[in-house]
Amino acid sequence: MSGPGEKKSPKGPRSLWSDGWSRFRKNRMGMAGAVIVGIFYLIAALAPVLTTHDPVEQGDIPRMRYHAPNQQHLLGTDKFGRDVLTRILYGARISLLISFIAVAIAAVLGSAVGAAAGYIGGIVDAVLMRIVDGLLAIPRIFLLLTCISLFSGSVWLIIVLLGLTSWMETARLVRGQVLSLKGMEFIQAAEALGVGGRRIVLRHLIPNTLTVIIVAATLRIGRIILIEAALSFLGLGVPQPTPSWGQMIFSGRDVLLSAWWVSTFPGVAIAVTVIGYNLFGDGLRDAFDPRQYV
Amino acid sequence: MLDRDVLLKVEGLTTEFETEEGTARVVDGVDFEVGRGETVGLVGESGCGKTVTALSLMRLIPDPPGRITEGSVRIDGRETLDLPEREMRKIRGNEISIIFQEPLSSLNPVFTCGEQVREAIGLHQKLGRRRSKEKAIEMLRLVRIPDPESRYRNYPHQMSGGMRQRVMIAMALSCEPKLLIADEPSTALDVSVQAQIIELLLDLKKRMGMALLLITHDLAVVAQMAERVIVMYAGRIVEKAPLDELFTNPAHPYTIGLLDSVPRLGSVKRRLPVIPGSVPDPLRLPGGCRFSDRCSSAVERCTIEEPPMISITGSHSSRCWLNERG
Numbered sequence: 001m002s003g004p005g006e007k008k009s010p011k012g013p014r015s016l017w018s019d020g021w022s023r024f025r026k027n028r029m030g031m032a033g034a035v036i037v038g039i040f041y042l043i044a045a046l047a048p049v050l051t052t053h054d055p056v057e058q059g060d061i062p063r064m065r066y067h068a069p070n071q072q073h074l075l076g077t078d079k080f081g082r083d084v085l086t087r088i089l090y091g092a093r094i095s096l097l098i099s100f101i102a103v104a105i106a107a108v109l110g111s112a113v114g115a116a117a118g119y120i121g122g123i124v125d126a127v128l129m130r131i132v133d134g135l136l137a138i139p140r141i142f143l144l145l146t147c148i149s150l151f152s153g154s155v156w157l158i159i160v161l162l163g164l165t166s167w168m169e170t171a172r173l174v175r176g177q178v179l180s181l182k183g184m185e186f187i188q189a190a191e192a193l194g195v196g197g198r199r200i201v202l203r204h205l206i207p208n209t210l211t212v213i214i215v216a217a218t219l220r221i222g223r224i225i226l227i228e229a230a231l232s233f234l235g236l237g238v239p240q241p242t243p244s245w246g247q248m249i250f251s252g253r254d255v256l257l258s259a260w261w262v263s264t265f266p267g268v269a270i271a272v273t274v275i276g277y278n279l280f281g282d283g284l285r286d287a288f289d290p291r292q293y294v
Numbered sequence: 295m296l297d298r299d300v301l302l303k304v305e306g307l308t309t310e311f312e313t314e315e316g317t318a319r320v321v322d323g324v325d326f327e328v329g330r331g332e333t334v335g336l337v338g339e340s341g342c343g344k345t346v347t348a349l350s351l352m353r354l355i356p357d358p359p360g361r362i363t364e365g366s367v368r369i370d371g372r373e374t375l376d377l378p379e380r381e382m383r384k385i386r387g388n389e390i391s392i393i394f395q396e397p398l399s400s401l402n403p404v405f406t407c408g409e410q411v412r413e414a415i416g417l418h419q420k421l422g423r424r425r426s427k428e429k430a431i432e433m434l435r436l437v438r439i440p441d442p443e444s445r446y447r448n449y450p451h452q453m454s455g456g457m458r459q460r461v462m463i464a465m466a467l468s469c470e471p472k473l474l475i476a477d478e479p480s481t482a483l484d485v486s487v488q489a490q491i492i493e494l495l496l497d498l499k500k501r502m503g504m505a506l507l508l509i510t511h512d513l514a515v516v517a518q519m520a521e522r523v524i525v526m527y528a529g530r531i532v533e534k535a536p537l538d539e540l541f542t543n544p545a546h547p548y549t550i551g552l553l554d555s556v557p558r559l560g561s562v563k564r565r566l567p568v569i570p571g572s573v574p575d576p577l578r579l580p581g582g583c584r585f586s587d588r589c590s591s592a593v594e595r596c597t598i599e600e601p602p603m604i605s606i607t608g609s610h611s612s613r614c615w616l617n618e619r620g
Binding site for chain 1: 352354358383384385386387388391392394396399400401402403404405413414417418462465466
């Protein structure tokens with residue numbers, strides 16, 4: 001994720017971004033997380049090239065179903081004779097797509113609400129923050145289940161719902177940052193030069209909170225992947241036959257003892273991805289901690 | 295002063311802040327003018343309302359809790375206190391600019407200094423990308439930043455305090471304002487840099503023909519720069535005089551106290567005299583003259599009745615009963 005504040009820095013002078021980046025590179029766990037995340041995106045992008053089987057096409061079911069991992073099917077086959085490895089690789093696409101876009105929606109919406117509340121203050125702040133409190137009080141999984149069962153499930157519905165239910169924490173975070181930045185002299189100096197309110201928010205406040213927003217978003221991606229898996233496991237996630245990790249675990253639950261590979265490998269994929277994102281996010285937080293601003 | 299020579303005319307300016315304990319009147323009925331191209335020093339201890347006066351002129355008082363409750367501020371004859379915010383924005387940076395005390399935190403940490411100067415230019419002038427960058431580099435050169443082309447790409451944290459103050463000056467002057475308010479422009483800098491900044495301001499003022507309202511507690515800076523001096527105490531103007539007159543013939547006991555407390559080279563006094571006490575809390579002002587509780591020449595009348603501004607000569611006036619003639 002790169003934000004508008006991320007400029008190609010010229011040689012010589014170092015921006016906060018390049019400073020933070022060089023701190024990040026020294027953080028081994030963070031780098032490991034970044035590599036894991038990078039690999040998953042690569043896999044997702046290259047899934048058709050890396051796989052030899054079709055993710056959706058059902059094979060000769062009686063003959064092909066529940067093959068244990070072998071040379072032909074490195075991670076075995078599922079109930080419909082489909083290659084588990086292939087489906088995991090394609091599943092990466094859907095998991096990463098859903099989590100990335102949902103978090104992007106949440107980050108934009110949360111930043112906008114938080115910045116507006118913090119900068120305008122007064123009644124606007126009070127109203128927006130009470131809305132946030134209210135939404136945080138609704139158990140998300142029930143909200144999601146209700147909405148998905150009311151409207152027929154589709155990938156985009158899930159993305160939008162996940163995005164709309166996870167912006168509140170970002171809003172709080174950004175509001176806090178904006179409140180503390182608002183009192184800083186450079187904001188007053190900008191106002192003294194005749195900079196208007198919208199420009200102050202977009203050019204002076206948001207770029208100064210961008211690292212916080214990105215760190216929060218990265219950590220949130222892991223959680224969104226888990227929620228999406230949970231929804232799919234409940235049968236309300238990505239509709240069949242599109243491969244999704246949660247739904248693959250779900251489909252293997254009956255045969256967990258006899259054909260353990262059907263559920264286990266997608267589970268491992270989820271765990272590794274989420275751990276990767278969390279390590280990456282923690283590393284980013286250490287590198288771009290706003291308290292290290294000079 | 296002839297009307298057409300007056301650039302800034304302030305009358306009865308009053309700014310209040312709501313606090314939990316009540317309404318604090320931090321600036322109380324302040325009147326003064328600044329002529330075109332003139333340098334006026336606004337002097338007083340910290341907490342006397344100098345900075346609030348400056349922010350009121352810019353209409354940058356944080357509201358709430360602050361509010362300008364009374365008075366008039368005219369720039370070039372045009373009243374600004376009742377302008378809509380949108381119109382006021384066109385005046386800020388364009389007709390009046392301000393530079394602040396803290397050059398360390400007055401620049402946005404995530405953009406390069408050059409970008410910020412360019413933003414200031416772009417706010418009031420329509421110039422193309424390349425043209426505005428050239429202008430920004432020109433401004434950096436004008437404020438005597440060495441090697442402005444490469445300094446353009448520096449971030450604030452890569453610059454020294456003096457350099458940052460220069461960038462601030464470049465931003466403030468980028469639209470050639472008619473009036474520059476300098477709020478303690480050199481206080482946060484070390485002494486040798488202070489001198490450079492003051493010299494730079496004087497030079498730029500002469501070159502651009504703008505007026506300068508210099509806010510400071512440092513009488514040495516005032517002596518170097520100002521043509522006229524306004525002394526403030528507890529939200530009130532207590533003395534106005536041309537520079538020489540103020541130094542040779544101060545009329546208000548507070549001014550006399552301020553002048554006495556400046557160390558002088560070759561002075562034989564062993565101890566510097568100081569004014570006892572401190573600026574009163576705006577919520578608990580003494581009755582009568584606000585300086586009466588610290589004044590060594592106070593008489594009974596001073597604690598009962600506040601003196602008006604009393605004229606001494608044409609351009610010299612003071613808020614003290616001692617100056618009443620007859």
